[in-house]
Amino acid sequence: MLPLGLSKSKNNNFYALQTPKNYNMGVSMFEETSNAVAVQTCRNRMIFAVIGFFIAYLIIAIRVFFVCLPHGVKISLPEEELTEREIDIPSPIARADILDRNGALIATSLPTVNLYANPKKIQNAKDAALKLSKLFPEIDYDTIYAKLTKKRSSFSMIKHDLSPAQQAEVNALGIPALEFQNSEKRVYLHNNLFAHVLGHTDMDNIGQSGIEKFMHKRLTQSSKPLKLTLDMGIQDTIHEQLAEAVKKFDAKGAAAILMDVNTGDVLSLVSLPDFNPNIKIPLGEKSLFNFITQATYEPGSVFKTFNTALALESGKIKITDKFDATKPVVVQKRKISDDHPKNSWLTVDEILTYSSNIGSVKMAEKVGKDGQRKFLQNLGFFEKVQDFEIPEMGRPLFQSEKNWAPITVATVSYGHGISVTPLHIITAFSAIVNGGIYHNPTLIKSDTQKVSKRVISEYTSEQMRQMLRNVVLYGTGKKADIAGYEVGGKTGTANKADKGSYAKTRVTNSFISTFPTSDPKYALLVVIDEPQGIKETWGYRTAGWNAVPTSGKIISSVAPQLGLKANFDLEAQRAHIKAVQ
């Protein structure tokens, strides 16, 4: 059988195109010769083609032979390609991990199984319920029995998140109606430590609060771990110190936040009382309240920091200007006096150092309502803190422009008549000390440039740093003066509002600080809610006796962890060492 179109030629021994029988009929000798040449050419081409095919075929056959028989296929890839090749293997969990800024795991999901029953397959419900209730003492017999005998149903959930040991025990029961469903459980490795930041998820692993809720989409769409700006070690140190302070001062609660003033990164956020997100939390529980982001409170004298910055930035007041603080000031028939009256004329620096209400009011009056409102608005005090990755955010409370009366100008100057969250305070404070740039605070570690704006001049910022340092050296913040770290800050003791007036014994104390003041890196805000006077504080309950020493302890522990180089006064240190010897 010859291939199509080929026939054996009589004139040669090879195969040529089939020649029609009437090929030579009525043609000349010349034409016949010409056709013979064409056939010859064709034949030669065929020979070449066939030889070519044979050679190709031979090469393939030999190659196949060698590939298959002796040692199989040897892949010789460059070494780099072999070692650095990334293989895309699906993650064993559906919800991404959450890491701290150093890559330490703080929240993860573990593969578990849920136990369910198929009531249609159950043979001896009583026996099965008895066995299961012995295995899971937290579920009573009646509940299990009711689930096993559920009518017209082939699915009845018995228990979520079984451990491998429990799964083995259920298997050992040998009840065919019991089946398992693959699941995963969100686990918070540090229990309460990051409670208010991370939040929690429900039984179906859907974020219910905190970052778990805000970043739910990101955590479920990408298996890449989410890196936070928080530092586990620092968070633990602050949590420990704060818990100690709550216990010591018999306080209702306490909160602290540590921020990188140059980026807005939050390194630690603690709010007490807190909760364990690994345990189911009833809605409305007080411990769910995040004091740092949700609590709007009148910050008291802490706000004088912003009033002083406003005064200097307005250009109407110089740092050397003096104000009469010899007698109380009366605004709209309301008398405003100082808690620790100096009864003298005070410079701007002294007004802040001695926390003079009178001086602050006079400075604010000189700047005026419009200047004050514009400045506070620029510092973000009239809106929720923007772009912070927690859904539980408090909205500031303040008078409308129409109702912003002279008394409002006066009271706001020393932190009353306006309620803001601790997050507002630390974010604005960071801008005041870092050279005047306002950064939106963040909890998510990112390399991208964040939104920032200038709110005060570099010169005003420098002046503010010097004055804040003086508060710690000579004013109410002395107990936070940690050698070498040049702490600067401002205290605030605000009486709590109670039935239209201010409670005398219930206070919210704050201390906002930065360190080191010569080149600010971090800002720390410590708030203690309703601390009590104790023997050690001579019965006093003002911020200088509780929030300040707590901040001092925190800075003392945290600064070395942050790798800050202490700037020591050598002579003072030598004197201290000699005194110890």
Next chain:
Amino acid sequence: MINTKTALLALWFTLTSFVIFGCFILKNQVHDLERELSKINQNIASDIRYIHVSKAEWGHLNTPARLRKLAQEHTSLNNLKAEQIINYSALPFENESSSVALATSETKDLKQLVKTQR
């Protein structure tokens, strides 16, 4: 020419046999490799799950609260405080000669210790 034709046909059949045989072997090898790959992938997935759980356990074992408790139980170490860090230049040497004398005596003690150990 018959010989040529026969030789060509023989070559054709030989090569075809080789190719058929080779393909058969190749198919078997591919099957084996696929089985091996599937097994390796299963093992990798299992290892990844195991590593994931181990990481969680490692994280749990390294919680600062647990480490602090262990440190308090088994060592006398406490948290480092800022006051504990001082500059070398702040060390209370009375004068240069006394520091040199101290250094020299320390060196002598060290040399003696090395000698004893030898």
